[in-house]
Structures are given as C-alpha cells and as structure tokens.
Amino acid sequence: MGKGGGVAVVAELTEQGDIAPISLELLGIGAKLADELDGELSAMVLGCGLPDVAQDLISHGAGRVYIASESPSQDDPDACLELLEAFRARAEPDVVLLGHTTLGQDLAPRLAFRADTGVVTDCVDLNIDPETGLLRCAKPIYGGVAIGVYVVQTKPQVATVRVRVGKPVASDDRREGEVIRVDIDADSRSSRYSWIEKVKEVTPGPRLEDASVVVTGGRGIGGPEGFEQLRDLAKLLGGALGATRPPCDSGWVLSSCQVGLTGKIVSPNLYIAVGVSGATQHLTGMSESKHIIAINKDPDAGIFKVADFGVVGDYREVVPAFVRKLDDLLS
Ligand SMILES: Cc1cc2nc3c(=O)[nH]c(=O)nc-3n(C[C@H](O)[C@H](O)[C@H](O)COP(=O)(O)OP(=O)(O)OC[C@H]3O[C@@H](n4cnc5c(N)ncnc54)[C@H](O)[C@@H]3O)c2cc1C
Known part of the structure; x- marks a missing residue:
C-alpha cells in the first residue's frame, strides 16, 4: 500500500517502450520537491509497463512505481485517465507532475477535475513553500514577458511541466524501490476516442520538442x-x-x-x-x-x-x- 503524501510523477513511454525523456526530467524535479516535502517520490506508468521500465524508474530516483498489470495504450486518453485515477487513489500523493506534452495536457485537467482540485499548466519552475508546504508553480505569462506564480490550494496539487526544465537524476542501479501492481479494468468505461487513421510523420533529426x-x-x-x-x-x-x-x-x-x-x-x-x-x-x-x-x-x-x-x-x-x-x- 502507498503511504500517501509525497510527489507522484506520471511516466510516459516512447513508442519503443522506453521512458520518455520528459518523464526522467520530471523525476529530477520530483526528487527535489519530495525532499523539500520530506515525502516519497513515486512514478505512475502509463502504457504497457514492462518490468525493465519499473527498474529504470527506480534507478532514476522513484521510491515506488505504480504499474498496471494490463495497461491500455497511451493512444487512448480515456483509458489512461482511468488508470491514473486508480493510481492516484492508491498512492494519495500531495503533488502530481505530468509533462506538458500532448498526453499530459489532455490528462492533467481531467485528473484534477476528478480529484476535485486545481491544475497549473506549462510550469517552468517549481518549489515547495516552506511555510505552507504547498507547491508553488511558476509559468511564463503574457507571451513570456512576465512570470506568474500560482499555488493550488487543494490537494493533490496537479501541474504540467515544460520539457527541458528539469534535469534527470543520474541513474544508479543499486537504488531499491517497490513496484506496486494495480489491477484495474481499463476497458470498463467505453472510450470516446476512436482512431480513424494514423500517419507517422518522418522527420530527419530530433523531434522539435526534444531538439537542443x-x-x-x-x-x-x-x-x-x-x-x-x-x-x-x-x-x-x-x-x-x-x-x-x-x-x-x-x-x-x-x-x-x-x-x-x-x-x-x-x-x-x-x-x-x-x-x-x-x-x-x-x-x-x-x-x-x-x-x-x-x-x-x-x-x-x-x-x-x-x-x-x-x-x-x-x-x-x-x-x-x-x-x-x-x-x-x-x-
Ligand atoms: C489565438 C491565436 C493563436 C496563435 N497562435 C500562434 C502560434 O502558436 N504560433 C505563432 O507563431 N503564431 C500564432 N498566432 C499568430 C500570431 O499572432 C502572429 O500573427 C504570427 O506569430 C506572426 O508570424 P510571423 O512573425 O511569421 O509573421 P509576421 O508578423 O508577418 O512577421 C514577418 C517578419 O519577417 C520579417 N521579414 C520579411 N522579409 C524578410 C527577409 N527577407 N529577411 C528577414 N526578415 C524578413 C519582417 O520584418 C517581419 O518582422 C496566433 C494568433 C492567434 C490570434
């Protein structure tokens, strides 16, 4: 059982089944926040969670990894939301971090709505207010000419984080953690999405959002x-x-x-x-x-x-x- 509190990072996987770079960056930020909160850092895996992925997340700093025995494809945000909701109910984190990716932008507000809390999107700096213990989220506003700082007053505080804001924690295979399997019937709610066609865009070089x-x-x-x-x-x-x-x-x-x-x-x-x-x-x-x-x-x-x-x-x-x-x- 999760002990509650702490920081949970939503881990996305690449098409090849590896952990997406943004998720490793989130673990870096999550480790710092969990430290400030004196809480635990956990990771919630979307998509088909292979055992290697769980160990990799632990090596990168996650103390607990929530993984579904049979998880839906990341292509179905409705099913991913069900999965996340089940993880959240089990882990009861104070803070949930998602990447400001297509999937993260889709899931974060819906997760926050389900949990009856608020969300701050597109954050570029996050820290814990030492007095209140609440997460402070900074994000560019007015086209980037100013930075706004937002605090969600209810828990869990949900935030999406821009890519390349965080730095991954160096991987250490000696790190130990707990893998918690959550059984959910991901298909219990019928999805409102149906895929008509998928076209793979072939671009040479790095993806725009990952490029340095x-x-x-x-x-x-x-x-x-x-x-x-x-x-x-x-x-x-x-x-x-x-x-x-x-x-x-x-x-x-x-x-x-x-x-x-x-x-x-x-x-x-x-x-x-x-x-x-x-x-x-x-x-x-x-x-x-x-x-x-x-x-x-x-x-x-x-x-x-x-x-x-x-x-x-x-x-x-x-x-x-x-x-x-x-x-x-x-x-
Ligand atoms: C709701 C909404 C959402 C929007 N979302 C986006 C968005 O996501 N991204 C986005 O980019 N825009 C967005 N826009 C549009 C945005 O408002 C601007 O219209 C757009 O960014 C202008 O693009 P531009 O700078 O390429 O064109 P322009 O404003 O027309 O500027 C062209 C520039 O090129 C320079 N130039 C011309 N010829 C040369 C040359 N030969 N050599 C060097 N310089 C030259 C000119 O001096 C000029 O400064 C959005 C607008 C709205 C209303």
Missing part, C-alpha cells in the same frame, strides 16, 4: 523554398525545423512545426528565429529558450527584444553566409 537547437522560419521566409535553407541549417546544427503560424497555415511547412500558443512549446539551448516578427502568441512557445538569435530585416522587430543576438538584414543573404561560416568551422 531549433531553427524557426516566419512569414518573412516568403515560401516553401526558403524553408529548405532553414532545414539545411537545422541539419548542420543537429537541430529541428520550427515555424510560426503563417507558414503552417500557408502550407509551406507541416503544421507540426508550429511553435507558440497553439503550437509546440520548446526550450532548446539555441533558438534561431528567421523572418519572425515576435508576436506574443509565438513568444509564448519559445521565450524560455536558453539563447535566442534573431535574423530580421526590420531593426524594430519585436523579436529583437527577447533575442540575445540579432542580425538586421535580409535572411537570403544572412543565412547562406552563416551556413558557409558554420561549414568552415565544422569541417
């Missing part, structure tokens, strides 16, 4: 051809291609490239924004990047306000010169 370098093009790129140059630059840097909304809406690039309020949230080490004006809806998705370079022909473009380095010029001249220089340096 993102090269993003905006409307200023002018068409799909210009994006080829950016794709080459991203490849050279081992990064991923991003876009603002207009190029996605115009069909110049896939909509899965969109960064921003209604796109993906990224926080790479390096973000290169080319032909991007810096609208708040776009900044929301990238303002937490560690280093930002902007290339824009308008010296007054808003993107320069958040950029660490800026180049004023036509990207058609700047990008090829940049690529030539990089080629020289890397060869």
Whole structure:
C-alpha cells in the first residue's frame, strides 16, 4: 500500500517502450520537491509497463512505481485517465507532475477535475513553500514577458511541466524501490476516442520538442523554398525545423512545426528565429529558450527584444553566409 503524501510523477513511454525523456526530467524535479516535502517520490506508468521500465524508474530516483498489470495504450486518453485515477487513489500523493506534452495536457485537467482540485499548466519552475508546504508553480505569462506564480490550494496539487526544465537524476542501479501492481479494468468505461487513421510523420533529426537547437522560419521566409535553407541549417546544427503560424497555415511547412500558443512549446539551448516578427502568441512557445538569435530585416522587430543576438538584414543573404561560416568551422 502507498503511504500517501509525497510527489507522484506520471511516466510516459516512447513508442519503443522506453521512458520518455520528459518523464526522467520530471523525476529530477520530483526528487527535489519530495525532499523539500520530506515525502516519497513515486512514478505512475502509463502504457504497457514492462518490468525493465519499473527498474529504470527506480534507478532514476522513484521510491515506488505504480504499474498496471494490463495497461491500455497511451493512444487512448480515456483509458489512461482511468488508470491514473486508480493510481492516484492508491498512492494519495500531495503533488502530481505530468509533462506538458500532448498526453499530459489532455490528462492533467481531467485528473484534477476528478480529484476535485486545481491544475497549473506549462510550469517552468517549481518549489515547495516552506511555510505552507504547498507547491508553488511558476509559468511564463503574457507571451513570456512576465512570470506568474500560482499555488493550488487543494490537494493533490496537479501541474504540467515544460520539457527541458528539469534535469534527470543520474541513474544508479543499486537504488531499491517497490513496484506496486494495480489491477484495474481499463476497458470498463467505453472510450470516446476512436482512431480513424494514423500517419507517422518522418522527420530527419530530433523531434522539435526534444531538439537542443531549433531553427524557426516566419512569414518573412516568403515560401516553401526558403524553408529548405532553414532545414539545411537545422541539419548542420543537429537541430529541428520550427515555424510560426503563417507558414503552417500557408502550407509551406507541416503544421507540426508550429511553435507558440497553439503550437509546440520548446526550450532548446539555441533558438534561431528567421523572418519572425515576435508576436506574443509565438513568444509564448519559445521565450524560455536558453539563447535566442534573431535574423530580421526590420531593426524594430519585436523579436529583437527577447533575442540575445540579432542580425538586421535580409535572411537570403544572412543565412547562406552563416551556413558557409558554420561549414568552415565544422569541417
Ligand atoms: C489565438 C491565436 C493563436 C496563435 N497562435 C500562434 C502560434 O502558436 N504560433 C505563432 O507563431 N503564431 C500564432 N498566432 C499568430 C500570431 O499572432 C502572429 O500573427 C504570427 O506569430 C506572426 O508570424 P510571423 O512573425 O511569421 O509573421 P509576421 O508578423 O508577418 O512577421 C514577418 C517578419 O519577417 C520579417 N521579414 C520579411 N522579409 C524578410 C527577409 N527577407 N529577411 C528577414 N526578415 C524578413 C519582417 O520584418 C517581419 O518582422 C496566433 C494568433 C492567434 C490570434
């Protein structure tokens, strides 16, 4: 039986059945919070929990791992919610952390509703208030120009955390923990989802949300051809291609490239924004990047306000010169 209290991390699995990088990052954050709360860190596994996964989570700091004997596919959020609810009822954590992923964004508010509590999404910093013992969640607001701090007053406090905010705890195979199997009838509630078709998007290089370098093009790129140059630059840097909304809406690039309020949230080490004006809806998705370079022909473009380095010029001249220089340096 779970002893109650502490921090529970919801662990997502990759298609290959490994622990998703965000879940290891959450364990890093969870370990710090559990320490501050003097509570236990547990992990709740979504998807088919293989024994290796449980041991891996323990090696990365989980004291208890909740796993279902027969778990549903992560493709069915309704079934995942049932599973999470069963885990939560068993573990009774004070804090539940999910990744700010597609699945996490779907599950977190619904889990909070079921538990009659509140949720803070897209957090970039979390700590425990030493006076109240409650979780304080910081998140960028107003397109990233300010940070808001929120405290859910009821337990469990549920939060989704942006990727790359946490650092995984180093794996140690000597760590010991308890694996708790929870039997639920995941199919007892009929799912409201049915899959019509699944199309696997084949993109070379890392996924946009995991990439440590993102090269993003905006409307200023002018068409799909210009994006080829950016794709080459991203490849050279081992990064991923991003876009603002207009190029996605115009069909110049896939909509899965969109960064921003209604796109993906990224926080790479390096973000290169080319032909991007810096609208708040776009900044929301990238303002937490560690280093930002902007290339824009308008010296007054808003993107320069958040950029660490800026180049004023036509990207058609700047990008090829940049690529030539990089080629020289890397060869
Ligand atoms: C509800 C809602 C949600 C939204 N969600 C998103 C979202 O998730 N992501 C998002 O990005 N937007 C989103 N938007 C749209 C957002 O408001 C902006 O319209 C959009 O971000 C602008 O994209 P942009 O910077 O590419 O285009 P523009 O604002 O048109 O800027 C183009 C820039 O390119 C520069 N430029 C032009 N030619 C060149 C050249 N040759 N070389 C260098 N620079 C050049 C120009 O100086 C200009 O600064 C949303 C809007 C709404 C209302």
